[in-house]
Amino acid sequence: MRLCGAAITIETLIAHNVSDVFGYPGGQVLNIYDELYKRSDKIRHILSCHEQGAAHAADGYARSAGIPGVVIATSGPGATNLVTGIATAYLDSSPLIAITGNVSSTLIGKDSFQEVDIAGITMPVTKHNYIVKRVEDLEDVLCEAFQIAVSGRPGPVLIDITKDAQTGETEFRGGLPKPAFAAASPKADAIRAAAALIEKSEKPYIYCGGGVIASGAGALLADFANKIDAPVGFSMMGLSAMDYKNPRKLGMTGMHGTYPAIKMNEQADLIIAVGVRFSDRATGNKEAYQKNTKIVHIDVDDAEINKNINCDVDIVGNLNVSLSELIKAVKECKHGDWNGLAEQFKREVTFAEGFNPRSIIREVRKHTDADTIIATDVGQHQMWTAQYYEFSNPRTFLTSGGLGTMGFGMGAAIGASIAHGGARTVLFTGDGSFHMNLNEFATAVRYNLPIVVIVMNNNVLGMVRQWQTLFYEKRYSQTEMDRVTDYVKLAEAFGGTGYKAETLDELQKSLEAAFASDAPVIIDCVIGRDEMVLPMIPAGGSYAEAIYSL
Amino acid sequence: MEIQNFTLSIIVTNKAGVLSRVIGLFSKRGYNIDTLYVGPKVEDPRHSRIIMTSSGDDATREQIIKQLRKIFDVQEVKLI
Ligand SMILES: Cc1ncc(C[n+]2csc(CCOP(=O)(O)OP(=O)(O)O)c2C)c(N)n1
Ligand SMILES: [Mg+2]
Numbered sequence: 001m002r003l004c005g006a007a008i009t010i011e012t013l014i015a016h017n018v019s020d021v022f023g024y025p026g027g028q029v030l031n032i033y034d035e036l037y038k039r040s041d042k043i044r045h046i047l048s049c050h051e052q053g054a055a056h057a058a059d060g061y062a063r064s065a066g067i068p069g070v071v072i073a074t075s076g077p078g079a080t081n082l083v084t085g086i087a088t089a090y091l092d093s094s095p096l097i098a099i100t101g102n103v104s105s106t107l108i109g110k111d112s113f114q115e116v117d118i119a120g121i122t123m124p125v126t127k128h129n130y131i132v133k134r135v136e137d138l139e140d141v142l143c144e145a146f147q148i149a150v151s152g153r154p155g156p157v158l159i160d161i162t163k164d165a166q167t168g169e170t171e172f173r174g175g176l177p178k179p180a181f182a183a184a185s186p187k188a189d190a191i192r193a194a195a196a197l198i199e200k201s202e203k204p205y206i207y208c209g210g211g212v213i214a215s216g217a218g219a220l221l222a223d224f225a226n227k228i229d230a231p232v233g234f235s236m237m238g239l240s241a242m243d244y245k246n247p248r249k250l251g252m253t254g255m256h257g258t259y260p261a262i263k264m265n266e267q268a269d270l271i272i273a274v275g276v277r278f279s280d281r282a283t284g285n286k287e288a289y290q291k292n293t294k295i296v297h298i299d300v301d302d303a304e305i306n307k308n309i310n311c312d313v314d315i316v317g318n319l320n321v322s323l324s325e326l327i328k329a330v331k332e333c334k335h336g337d338w339n340g341l342a343e344q345f346k347r348e349v350t351f352a353e354g355f356n357p358r359s360i361i362r363e364v365r366k367h368t369d370a371d372t373i374i375a376t377d378v379g380q381h382q383m384w385t386a387q388y389y390e391f392s393n394p395r396t397f398l399t400s401g402g403l404g405t406m407g408f409g410m411g412a413a414i415g416a417s418i419a420h421g422g423a424r425t426v427l428f429t430g431d432g433s434f435h436m437n438l439n440e441f442a443t444a445v446r447y448n449l450p451i452v453v454i455v456m457n458n459n460v461l462g463m464v465r466q467w468q469t470l471f472y473e474k475r476y477s478q479t480e481m482d483r484v485t486d487y488v489k490l491a492e493a494f495g496g497t498g499y500k501a502e503t504l505d506e507l508q509k510s511l512e513a514a515f516a517s518d519a520p521v522i523i524d525c526v527i528g529r530d531e532m533v534l535p536m537i538p539a540g541g542s543y544a545e546a547i548y549s550l
Numbered sequence: 551m552e553i554q555n556f557t558l559s560i561i562v563t564n565k566a567g568v569l570s571r572v573i574g575l576f577s578k579r580g581y582n583i584d585t586l587y588v589g590p591k592v593e594d595p596r597h598s599r600i601i602m603t604s605s606g607d608d609a610t611r612e613q614i615i616k617q618l619r620k621i622f623d624v625q626e627v628k629l630i
Contacts, residue, residue, distance in 0.1 A: 123567070131567070303613065
């Protein structure tokens with residue numbers, strides 16, 4: 001069958017079971033949008049307010065569903081508006097497929113209208129990218145793009161298609177998916193060496209990261225923890241890999257980790273890190289982190305081994321295979337006292353009463369269930385959500401970890417809701433972050449998505465201000481916004497509903513109304529500007545330097 | 551942690567942008583390029599060979615090789 005490039009693009013997406021794409025039209029993708037129009041029975045397009053929102057939505061779609069998310073944008077400003085979204089996906093290893101149009105191949109390099117070298121711009125923040133100038137190359141490139149995005153450690157791939165490659169015709173061969181590239185098999189001697197270290201350890205500690213979620217290895221990780229009788233701490237990206245009801249779960253480690261996780265991590269004589277990259281936010285001071293402990297590093301990406309932290313044993317391969325083999329190889333262990341210590345740390349934590357970040361999150365949790373997808377923006381509210389929300393199921397926590405992108409949440413919540421057939425989704429955002437991409441609330445209204453937006457409104461850029469409080473002698477340079485935005489009116493202006501809550505009672509009533517409604521809701525939760533995120537390990541500090549109270 | 555010079559032979563697919571990818575990796579991750587040579591692989595016109603000298607300690611050298619191997623258009627990386 002002979003088809004034009006634009007049709008090949010859409011047919012290849014359909015052949016890859018893509019049912020929804022996010023994007024924004026423009027001159028250099030007119031042909032692609034024309035084909036979308038013709039195939040709207042097979043593939044739905046979600047129109048955002050800004051390409052950044054569309055990119056975050058496609059990313060949220062991918063993270064929540066575990067399949068690639070697709071975003072389409074026009075050349076020039078459309079393409080550059082994607083960049084933050086692509087970089088966000090890259091830093092968190094999310095399989096995003098970005099398709100951009102570009103000017104005709106004859107106009108490339110002439111500073112033509114809306115011409116940018118988006119492949120050049122995104123080279124450092126994509127797993128791979130392409131410029132397609134010949135329609136004959138297009139089908140193969142698209143199939144390969146999907147293959148690369150999902151193989152091994154997932155990541156974003158951009159395909160820039162010139163106008164003439166969209167209009168030109170060639171034979172279409174069906175656009176069938178290519179199988180993922182095979183991951184390396186874990187080496188038997190590495191498995192044996194890891195098992196030996198584990199059997200010798202008296203204080204083993206499992207450190208679970210986003211890789212466990214990406215590879216669907218959460219259940220295996222729990223089995224592994226049972227067999228070696230070890231507590232489990234989490235990177236922020238890995239938090240939803242294990243049910244909060246599992247007594248082994250200590251919560252998040254690192255800069256704003258929970259007290260039990262920080263304490264156990266600090267005292268471990270063996271850290272078994274699974275699907276993590278030892279981010280500086282997670283390790284703090286690297287020398288101190290690895291000083292009195294052995295480290296086993298298990299990951300699919302060989303380049304992560306000894307990149308940030310030197311390990312004693314590495315196991316490279318698909319986590320499902322590596323964990324299964326390790327479970328088989330290791331003898332059952334018992335660490336009653338060590339796990340008792342974790343229980344003691346958990347009991348030592350106390351919380352303030354009243355209308356505060358934790359009680360807000362706990363109140364929301366009463367209305368959600370184990371499958372409800374939670375998105376956040378970036379700042380204090382994000383850390384509070386990571387610390388206090390009780391996650392049960394993998395892929396229910398969508399947050400920008402590596403890039404820390406304020407403005408991620410609204411798009412991500414939309415993408416997640418779309419991926420799950422218009423499911424209820426909750427966004428915990430801050431007043432600063434929400435102002436970045438709140439335009440997408442209009443998108444949520446347009447597609448009638450039951451998204452509940454909880455604005456943790458401290459009227460400050462709380463996280464930055466916290467650093468100013470602690471390390472800059474309270475010189476609050478540009479972090480006190482003193483905005484007068486009326487979130488109730490804002491929600492109504494966009495066609496949604498808004499509530500304001502200043503007490504737990506008001507919040508509870510607002511939540512009841514919000515969760516009874518099928519439409520998007522904003523709840524403005526007014527909190528104090530001096531609320532802090534604790535514990536805090538100062539940047540570059542060691543776990544021993546963690547601040548637990550002020 | 552001693553800094554040493556080393557030479558890499560990198561076989562890449564002959565595709566647009568592949569040299570930028572290799573060089574971009576070095577600037578992105580702060581590695582050194584001391585000398586660089588690029589030419590066709592005579593027996594195989596679909597591939598090119600990059601010969602590069604770089605410097606760094608053992609850990610940096612290992613990272614460079616592993617990061618290069620992750621570039622999709624890089625077929626082979628050898629220390630020579
Ligand atoms: C796009 C972007 N710009 C700047 C920052 C730096 N930054 C990190 S947290 C933060 C404050 C966020 O404020 P808000 O959304 O109100 O959250 P809060 O900390 O008050 O809960 C800022 C400015 C960022 N992470 N992302
Ligand atoms: Mg704020």
